[in-house]
Amino acid sequence: MNKLSRLSLFALIAAGSLLLSLQAHTEEQVATLRKGTELNKENPKPAPLQNPSNKDIKRARSYPMQPPTIPHKTDNYQTNLNANKCLSCHSRSRVEESQAPMISVTHFMNRDGNFLADVSPRRYFCKQCHVTQVERKALVKNDFKDVNEMLKKDRKAH
Ligand code: HEC
Numbered sequence: 001m002n003k004l005s006r007l008s009l010f011a012l013i014a015a016g017s018l019l020l021s022l023q024a025h026t027e028e029q030v031a032t033l034r035k036g037t038e039l040n041k042e043n044p045k046p047a048p049l050q051n052p053s054n055k056d057i058k059r060a061r062s063y064p065m066q067p068p069t070i071p072h073k074t075d076n077y078q079t080n081l082n083a084n085k086c087l088s089c090h091s092r093s094r095v096e097e098s099q100a101p102m103i104s105v106t107h108f109m110n111r112d113g114n115f116l117a118d119v120s121p122r123r124y125f126c127k128q129c130h131v132t133q134v135e136r137k138a139l140v141k142n143d144f145k146d147v148n149e150m151l152k153k154d155r156k157a158h
């Protein structure tokens with residue numbers, strides 16, 4: 001290999017790895033609603049707060065293990081070391097009084113699959129999994145198909 005082609009090979013590799021690292025950088029920015037703000041930074045212009053739906057009507061789940069979405073407002077429902085407002089209605093001992101649906105058995109299971117007497121610490125922060133909804137047009141296109149729809153199509157094909 002002469003000196004010139006060795007040099008151009010080196011330039012090619014350098015350009016290639018630069019491209020790869022640029023790609024990795026853009027791939028890290030997955031949070032579309034944050035408009036590219038890095039995860040460890042605060043967005044200087046956050047989107048305005050929305051008014052969550054408060055109709056108290058259960059929504060269908062898209063798949064059996066989906067955490068149901070919250071059909072009521074959760075403003076000022078605090079969760080901290082001393083109190084969990086959600087559990088003041090949804091815990092086993094409070095549902096008779098509140099008429100809220102009880103947290104299901106999975107919320108009592110620890111990571112080894114054993115059932116605890118009270119809610120498992122890994123299910124303490126409800127909003128990690130359960131979210132309120134706003135009535136808006138979807139922000140991103142979604143072509144999710146329910147399994148029933150797929151089964152129907154499959155049956156038709158045979
Ligand atoms: C004042 C009582 C109360 C509090 C506090 C409360 N909820 Fe509820 N929740 C209800 C009731 C009642 C329902 C049944 C539907 C309705 O009336 O809104 C419900 C429904 C739900 C559902 C839907 C269940 C399903 O099967 O579709 C979820 C999820 C939920 N709540 C999560 C939460 C979370 C998370 C919090 C805390 C941020 C919370 N709730 C705080 C009373 C409460």
Ligand code: HEC
Binds near residue numbers: 067104107119123125
């Ligand atoms: C790690 C995720 C996660 C956390 C945290 C979590 N949940 Fe759930 N929740 C789920 C999933 C998944 C389901 C649906 C499957 C099931 O019923 O176990 C569910 C179901 C529910 C239901 C419906 C139960 C039923 O029988 O229909 C209620 C109500 C609920 N959760 C309330 C809560 C409350 C209140 C908290 C906080 C104390 C909480 N969840 C924390 C994942 C979570």
